[in-house]
Amino acid sequence: EDQVTQSPEALRLQEGESSSLNCSYTVSGLRGLFWYRQDPGKGPEFLFTLYSAGEEKEKERLKATLTKKESFLHITAPKPEDSATYLCAVRGGANSKLTFGKGITLSVRP
Amino acid sequence: KAGVTQTPRYLIKTRGQQVTLSCSPISGHRSVSWYQQTPGQGLQFLFEYFSETQRNKGNFPGRFSGRQFSNSRSEMNVSTLELGDSALYLCASSLNEGVAKNIQYFGAGTRLSVL
Numbered sequence: 401e402d403q404v405t406q407s408p409e410a411l412r413l414q415e416g417e418s419s420s421l422n423c424s425y426t427v428s429g430l431r432g433l434f435w436y437r438q439d440p441g442k443g444p445e446f447l448f449t450l451y452s453a454g455e456e457k458e459k460e461r462l463k464a465t466l467t468k469k470e471s472f473l474h475i476t477a478p479k480p481e482d483s484a485t486y487l488c489a490v491r492g493g494a495n496s497k498l499t500f501g502k503g504i505t506l507s508v509r510p
Numbered sequence: 511k512a513g514v515t516q517t518p519r520y521l522i523k524t525r526g527q528q529v530t531l532s533c534s535p536i537s538g539h540r541s542v543s544w545y546q547q548t549p550g551q552g553l554q555f556l557f558e559y560f561s562e563t564q565r566n567k568g569n570f571p572g573r574f575s576g577r578q579f580s581n582s583r584s585e586m587n588v589s590t591l592e593l594g595d596s597a598l599y600l601c602a603s604s605l606n607e608g609v610a611k612n613i614q615y616f617g618a619g620t621r622l623s624v625l
Binding site for chain 1: 514516541543545551552553554555558565566568600602606612613614615616617618619
């Protein structure tokens with residue numbers, strides 16, 4: 401069974417203080433690792449998809465990386481508007497469903 | 511292009527009742543998935559439909575069911591509601607361009623409260 405563990409559960413940063421969010425996974429035949437952002441009262445918003453170890457993707461202050469066992473979401477010089485819950489999910493084998501971690505709640509203080 | 515639309519946004523029911531939630535996917539998307547989100551369990555997969563057929567099912571009791579119509583719109587139904595069914599129900603649609611590249615886009619969800 402696919403499993404995803406995200407750490408830490410919550411993270412409080414000062415504006416401009418860079419950090420990384422961790423997503424560890426076990427999956428039979430990774431077919432994609434996905435990062436989503438979720439704001440309170442809203443559905444998850446797609447950020448990145450990574451398919452193979454060594455792959456990296458960037459968008460503004462966010463950079464996602466992937467190894468064979470984990471993924472990191474690096475946040476450089478975060479701003480208060482980056483405050484949200486960040487979700488990691490994997491798709492394995494021939495299954496099209498996503499298995500999600502419980503998310504990391506990020507708070508960025510001005 | 512309109513996103514995934516879920517109705518209603520909020521719903522209050524009592525134990526034992528049944529409820530139907532609706533999801534309209536992004537235009538052109540043929541696959542619809544449903545998830546339940548709770549603070550304790552996070553997002554858990556309910557089921558997935560493609561071309562009116564259930565393609566995948568999660569580990570939920572038979573009280574949870576769904577269907578998809580020919581226009582790709584989907585509904586999910588929960589019968590004999592229990593207090594533990596209180597959750598945010600999320601619908602996601604995708605183009606279904608092959609399993610690996612199948613990015614799911616989510617709606618805002620329906621918040622169900624069971625009293």
